[in-house]
Amino acid sequence: MADILSGLESMGLGDLSSIDLFHDKTNKAENKKAPEKKEEKKVLEEKDLLYDRTVRCICCDNTFKEKTIRMGKARMVFQDMDLRPRYDDIDSLKYNITACPVCGYAALTKEFPILSYGQAKMIKEKISINFTGLKCESDTYSYDDAIARSKLALVNTVVKRGKVSERAYICLTLGWLTRGKAESISKDTPNRALFVKQLAEEENEYLKKAAEGFGEALQKESFPICGLDEYTFFYLIGALNYETGNYKDALRYVEKILINRALSDRIKDKARRIKEAIAQINASEL
Ligand SMILES: [Zn+2]
Known part of the structure; x- marks a missing residue:
């Protein structure tokens, strides 16, 4: 911490640099540039x-x-x-x-x-x-x-x-x-x-x-959490677990998205990319 x-x-x-982030002691209740440049685009300074x-x-x-x-x-x-x-x-x-x-x-x-x-x-x-x-x-x-x-x-x-x-x-x-x-x-x-x-x-x-x-x-x-709906939030947690090497939890969250027929292809494609990336890592470790 x-x-x-x-x-x-x-x-x-x-003195506050060692506090516990998520658990209150006293109250439980509680490529910086764009990928492509347009030709006529003027370069703006920050x-x-x-x-x-x-x-x-x-x-x-x-x-x-x-x-x-x-x-x-x-x-x-x-x-x-x-x-x-x-x-x-x-x-x-x-x-x-x-x-x-x-x-x-x-x-x-x-x-x-x-x-x-x-x-x-x-x-x-x-x-x-x-x-x-x-x-x-x-x-x-x-x-x-x-x-x-x-x-x-x-x-x-x-x-x-x-x-x-x-x-x-x-x-x-x-x-x-x-x-x-x-x-x-x-x-x-x-x-x-x-x-x-x-x-x-x-x-x-x-x-x-x-x-x-x-x-x-x-x-x-309860949802929305941080302005995100339930499945976008599941995707985000899945992606963060993937990026930090916690593949088991990452899969648990992306599967929630992949099995839901009501969701758009857009979010399912993103979830599928994570699942495929984990499958590749697992395959290379076999
Ligand atoms: Zn002030």
Whole structure:
């Protein structure tokens, strides 16, 4: 766990780096570029797709500016096997956390305005009191900035006793950001292979945590979970288990999709690809 949340020290929150992500102690209830380039397409810089949005913090009532993607500017061109979205000219995942630079309250942007009085109190007592701020002087967020913001949001979900699915989704976002960071390392970087290997290991830890949390969310929450319907959610858990080498569970989830006659070919084809990839791995091990 210390590895997953390492880096919180720089925000003054080192004490929270060893918390249990999914189990509250006190309350049980609770290729960055597009694959193909259009010939006449103008190359946009990441900063051209952003603007500064003014946000009022629901936790401390201060206002702050936050970098936000302009509506309709970014175009999704592709999804990885685990549904990671890929956009032209920008990695949108770097901008999906809203974080207050004053009190340290952070959450997925759509969840940011949802905070009870009791949750705000817990955040003030456990986070704000030690929070030393977020550093970003550039026009855009680097992968390291985005990873730090996501870690801050993750620790907030635990402190505010947020839903397990919300915690797991931020773990998934951290895995995706780590993959994006590895893809962004230029080919001529010294020791590139070593960095990429380290980042792949970190990504694997995040994806494992996401799969574990989503599995727990299935027992505790009702659909839609993280905005996903039941079978898209099964597909996602199947893909995460496949990517982290847990083939038995991966098959269990993709079979749920393959045996359901009512589902579209689109999701069944995706599920079948995972099943076939596992069959190939098993065949090569025989
Ligand atoms: Zn605040």
